[in-house]
Amino acid sequence: MASETPIAAAGTKALPAAPAAASENLFRKQFFRLLEGRGAAVGVVILSVMVISSLLAPWIAPQNPYDLTQISILDNILPPGSTLSSGKTAWLGTDSQGRDMLSAILYGTRISLGVGVISVLIASVVGATIGVAGAFFGRRADTIIMRIVDLQLSFPSILIALVLLSVFGRGIDKVIIALVAVQWAYYARTVRGSALVEINKDYVAAANCLQLPRWRILFRHLLPNCIPPLIVIATIHIAGAIMLESTLSFLGVGVPVTQPSLGMLISTGYDYLMSGRYWISVFPGLALVLIIVSINLIGDRLRVILNPRLVQ
């Protein structure tokens, strides 16, 4: 395995220049190498099931937890396996408003995953642009940007997010803004690192000789070549983003009550935990843990595959 790794890694670097068919082939190869790790394979399976079932929630969930006509307050706080007044079985019990927990979890997973993925996407675009600009323009811009990055990364992200949300108030859009503000610095630092390596390569010199406009060199030549390491970091950070969102929602500063994410569901169940009615908190928590563990397992494997130095 050790002998083939450098070749594969070299292949990754050459990826942007390779023809489309070859890169697709390479992608497939990398995907199979990902699955070779037992932990990562389990992660991929669990994550796929969770993502697909949450996307299909409107069709597969026993009820729509937001539709008041489908829920009955008489069904509230039923233990797992009880029969609802509509005749359906609530396999994971119901909450204080008579909502089926399984449906609430499926819809909650949608919100949690959505907030995580969207915030990581925005943060990586913002971070990558700032990072590559810093490396490209150099000198003072670079120093200022990196100082801000250092300052921010030296602070626990939960505190920054709490400050922002205590000013903004609740809301999915506000949570996303807070998560972006917390995360962009990671991507800026990573992309700057790879941009500083790329900037000395011949193709940038060639582009400079052709007198291409600077923005074109920056965005069309430099940026695409800094993307691969960014993808790994972004994958791992989706787990962190989901965890942070659920923590904020649990603390009551995250998503609004009308759009409960997994963290919010756990938080509402907290009041019933003391009387032994565990299912309202425990099941959404399990869903959250499954998502985060599987992303981390995949991330761990990705790091090994894409970094030949880690394979001993």
Add this chain to the structure above:
Amino acid sequence: MITFLIRRIFQALIILFAMALLIFLAVYAVGNPVDALLSPDATQIERQATIEKLGLDKPLYLQFGLFLWNAVQGDLGTSFVYGMPATEVLLQRLPATLELAVVAMLFAICIGIPLGVYAGLRPHSFGGKAIMTGSILGFSLPNFWIGLILILFFAVYLHVLPSGGRGETVSVFGVQLASLTKDGLIHMIMPAFTLALYKVTLVIRICEAGTREVMSQDFIRFARAKGLSPARIVWVHVVKNVMIPVVTVMGMEFGALIAFTVVVETVFAYPGMGKLLIDSITNLDRPVIVTYMLATTLIFVVANLVVDLLYAALDPRIRISEEAS
């Protein structure tokens, strides 16, 4: 060393200044500070007094100067909820949080080092692999959910530990401490463990990497050749070398630990300053929020400074490279 010291203190001051500016902009400049700092039922005279005291008719940079000047003197406004100076409210809650963080830190070190060193000594054994896989689980589990599960088992089902609160305290030089009473310690077990869990993972990872590196070095081979017992090699030669990065990282993580008490204190209804922050956010008690943020920044910056200085004292290479740059 003096140059290094001055440079680091200067950097720390810049961080404090930047954070103060950020908080000022967030709370004072965005929106109406009078609404933020006065309770809604304040009279017109009180409003006028606040506007004059904060100098809201002056330009923004003068206002910031005034804010800083008041902050340095410890005046960060009066809490609406408690009706006394925000700094005083915070200082009352501070000992509980610091105590919790220190106990959590001890937990992390006492659990993390033996497991990490074991995993590093036998990386291919079942136990070693189990510890390393388990450590992935350690940082994948949301802090607050672990707390809930612990409450469910130990408080609700088994009735062996209290589900929340701080328990009995004793007064030491006017500071209320819970770690000196049996009841207080019992109340601290679950919150401290929950808080420590993430750091345990970190310590395990550092110790594992450190042990594997140290074990391959010449002085270990020499110690073996000299006929030292394996126990002595591990406890004296390996652990001592592994401790340096552990101490550094733990020092740096202390600030993060304080930040995470926000979550743990909410779960366990522990009356520390983290719980105070969440209550203040719910009640829109902005003077307390501002005070909390500034105080945490201060703790954070001081912890980092101490670690940096200790590290520079321990490892001359860092000092030299810093001075050369």
